[in-house]
Amino acid sequence: MAELDELDKKILDLLMKDGRMPIAQIAQQIDLSRVGARERINKLKKRGVITKFIPLIDNIAIGYTCSAFLDIEVGPQSLETVAEDLSKLEEIMVVYLMTGNVSLHAHALMRDNKHLAEFLRTKIYPIPGITNVNVSVMLKRYKTELNLL
Amino acid sequence: MAELDELDKKILDLLMKDGRMPIAQIAQQIDLSRVGARERINKLKKRGVITKFIPLIDNIAIGYTCSAFLDIEVGPQSLETVAEDLSKLEEIMVVYLMTGNVSLHAHALMRDNKHLAEFLRTKIYPIPGITNVNVSVMLKRYKTELNLL
Amino acid sequence: MAELDELDKKILDLLMKDGRMPIAQIAQQIDLSRVGARERINKLKKRGVITKFIPLIDNIAIGYTCSAFLDIEVGPQSLETVAEDLSKLEEIMVVYLMTGNVSLHAHALMRDNKHLAEFLRTKIYPIPGITNVNVSVMLKRYKTELNLL
């Protein structure tokens, strides 16, 4: 486990606000040399704290208005193969196994309810080993933040 | 809704691989001038496609090994106030209302099961209006990708 | 209970195909005088078999693309008042009490998922006596026919 000191946390806070903030600006805000700031960030990457930088994309802005959760019940003997089949689908963002029943939690982004229906019928329901799929659709988003610290 | 052309998609793909990729490198890879590339990215931000850039942080690397889903059942009359109370808690990343029952789906990151128990008892259970909380803990992560396109 | 003879059934079949079919055309198709046909239809109305004639409206054609079922759980002591409150809402087409739990089954037509979310939050959840609402959204319609005979 990586121990983060105060400086690490400040850097992460700055990067959370703007992941493309130039090193010079970061260095200035935390009273460090540019070289020192760059080293710190590189260390955070080497220690696995930062895995990569990404742009946050607003799915509604690009026409994906239907955010769906799939709770996919699986015969216990088929868990691994179903998890692999699901992971290959690009419409699916995450696949998790949670405590509770033997089911895989997945999150998919669709253009609308009709797109979702087609996706279920042509890509999910035919996967062998799936015994049930509980589908729910997002009605309202109250919070999505990613400030973990 | 924003219509993305092929160039937009290529830029987003590159930024997904490395959100801090310099403009010069992006411009070169898509055969555009630096100014053109910068303008494209700025437009993606102005149209709301890219909301911001963030570093992806590995929660396990910083000692948050317990990823928990909370399915929080609420008396229908209290939905809004409970959603607000939950959104204020910094341990909680997302709060959604889905179809299905009147319950708020939340995602929390905790150091371990013991931390989770304390969090539930001191911060979640006392919130007025909550009638039940179904807690599940992540056992295995098969996929987490964020390439939406 | 009204006993329907063969002639009644033929008339109802014709009206099911086109509820505005002129008497003359009906009379001709069933080998009856116009007066006889009109009398038959009037009798079907008097005996309560036909309650009224309506146009079938395609909800999607007028922009109501989200068809929702609400399974509304109610404290048993509040059943009647909740049923009345629901019946007053014009977005709700039907309100039924079924066997199973003490819940009212309702069917609502909404423009889209966002409209549904607002409707739930402002018109359904605040109704006193409701303890839970299970919401589901139609994904695909395989059959809707109204030929009862």
Add this chain to the structure above:
Amino acid sequence: MAELDELDKKILDLLMKDGRMPIAQIAQQIDLSRVGARERINKLKKRGVITKFIPLIDNIAIGYTCSAFLDIEVGPQSLETVAEDLSKLEEIMVVYLMTGNVSLHAHALMRDNKHLAEFLRTKIYPIPGITNVNVSVMLKRYKTELNLL
């Protein structure tokens, strides 16, 4: 999507009250010529707003006193074939796929509970691919209106 203006809505309201109202009467009530009124109605049909005119039949008046909802659980791989088999049964009015579990919602009209039992045993339970059927019977009807606008 069809945009309805005030005149369209008034015409639909009148037809909802009496689907066989003569053109002359409609024309008079909305201050339009007969030709104009007829044109409007024809347009509503051409644009798909009105699909057809039907008589509303009171199922109890013709001896069908038992209105049943069937929630038919299906192995995900058999969804399409079961939906087709169900749609062929004339006792079944509607077949829908909703969010929630992989189950088809159907509505059937039966003479009485005994008729329902026979129908289930001889026509529904033998359909291959069905894993469970949850049957509920209507106890009370609080509202059935079809004024969609």
Add this chain to the structure above:
Amino acid sequence: MAELDELDKKILDLLMKDGRMPIAQIAQQIDLSRVGARERINKLKKRGVITKFIPLIDNIAIGYTCSAFLDIEVGPQSLETVAEDLSKLEEIMVVYLMTGNVSLHAHALMRDNKHLAEFLRTKIYPIPGITNVNVSVMLKRYKTELNLL
């Protein structure tokens, strides 16, 4: 606990076939004197084996065609008072507490579904302390025998 010997069992078998079989006939069939047979039966009553003799009444023959099971969920603090309230209703034949949830299992006989709806709304739902009632209606009776031995 009462130990039944072979003679006791034969007597009970005969009475199960015809509860009004005269002592003389019973005595003859089991090779006992009338006095002996009567004594045996009296002993079965005194030891509490036979509590009383009743006629079995066919509920359908007298127009009670709807046999309903009520699974009545109760706040744990109200169990006793609800059980008493239910026991006073003459439409209810049996009231049991089973393992599983805090709910009272009751069996009621009704003329038809409509009678059941009225009974629920006027006599069951208003009872204070009841939080839910799950109603099911008998569709088919495969066996009802009362030969306990």
Add this chain to the structure above:
Amino acid sequence: MAELDELDKKILDLLMKDGRMPIAQIAQQIDLSRVGARERINKLKKRGVITKFIPLIDNIAIGYTCSAFLDIEVGPQSLETVAEDLSKLEEIMVVYLMTGNVSLHAHALMRDNKHLAEFLRTKIYPIPGITNVNVSVMLKRYKTELNLL
């Protein structure tokens, strides 16, 4: 359907109190001749109102202290054969199909919990077509009356 007049009801009430009450005593209590009383009772039997007379046996008095409800889930295609298999078991008193899920409700009387466990494992679980059995045990009996009128 048999219409019962006041006299019929009085006779049934008397027989409910004591199913072996002599005709003479019944006749006297309802101010009728012996012949008249006997005729009345015979008619009640001929019309199917009274199916037979039985002694009520106290299961606890004969050592059957464990009264169990079995809710037996069945693949819909196997309903009839499972119902037959269950009906053949003498430990099972009643087998019903109810609305709700495809499951058979059965009632069994057992000496104790251990007897129940053996019965389930050797006689119920091996029946082909059964997919689940929900077992509950009676904890308290608040009412068992059989006065149907």
Add this chain to the structure above:
Amino acid sequence: MAELDELDKKILDLLMKDGRMPIAQIAQQIDLSRVGARERINKLKKRGVITKFIPLIDNIAIGYTCSAFLDIEVGPQSLETVAEDLSKLEEIMVVYLMTGNVSLHAHALMRDNKHLAEFLRTKIYPIPGITNVNVSVMLKRYKTELNLL
């Protein structure tokens, strides 16, 4: 966390077989001096590995034939006080909070089903804050071992 070496594990194995095994016998079996063996055991106690020694009592041998699991649902705001109330009852062996719903898992030992019913009605149901209790009774014990290593 205590690291156990091979010797520690051997000692624990021996004590698992017989918790009153004399030091001399343990010492001999693991080729250690008596003083060494005693020291080892004392260290296991000091480090908290062994908390105490107990006799395993066969509940059936002392007439407690009914082993019950209680799944006690609680309003989230009352969790702590209900947990305390339950912990004070001597009939209850364990009280746990698990993931899943807000409910306390408890294990109780009772003489028989009747004792359990009385215990529930007089000691559990009256506890304020409890909203439901799901009771199950052990039917068969396939394994109870405590060899943790």
Add this chain to the structure above:
Amino acid sequence: MAELDELDKKILDLLMKDGRMPIAQIAQQIDLSRVGARERINKLKKRGVITKFIPLIDNIAIGYTCSAFLDIEVGPQSLETVAEDLSKLEEIMVVYLMTGNVSLHAHALMRDNKHLAEFLRTKIYPIPGITNVNVSVMLKRYKTELNLL
């Protein structure tokens, strides 16, 4: 069933406090000779009241921080073979059949959530006959006592 007198109970109480208490000390505390005390204890063992003496081991102290309950649903026809397969796994402490559904209740001790995930995927899910596994993890222990008397 073994009847315990006051002396038996006192001895069990003392042994519950310290299962390795020397005979001499027990004898002194209950005013009995050493021989008498030893005889009493031997009788408790012979009658099956005490089955053996064990050390209570603190699972957390030895690094097993994750205590899991598994509710293992089984096809009724496979109950016995699954129960045997589970009983052979040394990570599983107890295997019970309870009333309720056809499922085996098991208790397992794991080092952490990750260990649990591996255990489920490699040792539990592959067992043939298992149809579902509901996993819950202990969040807080309020009471674990073993004083049965």
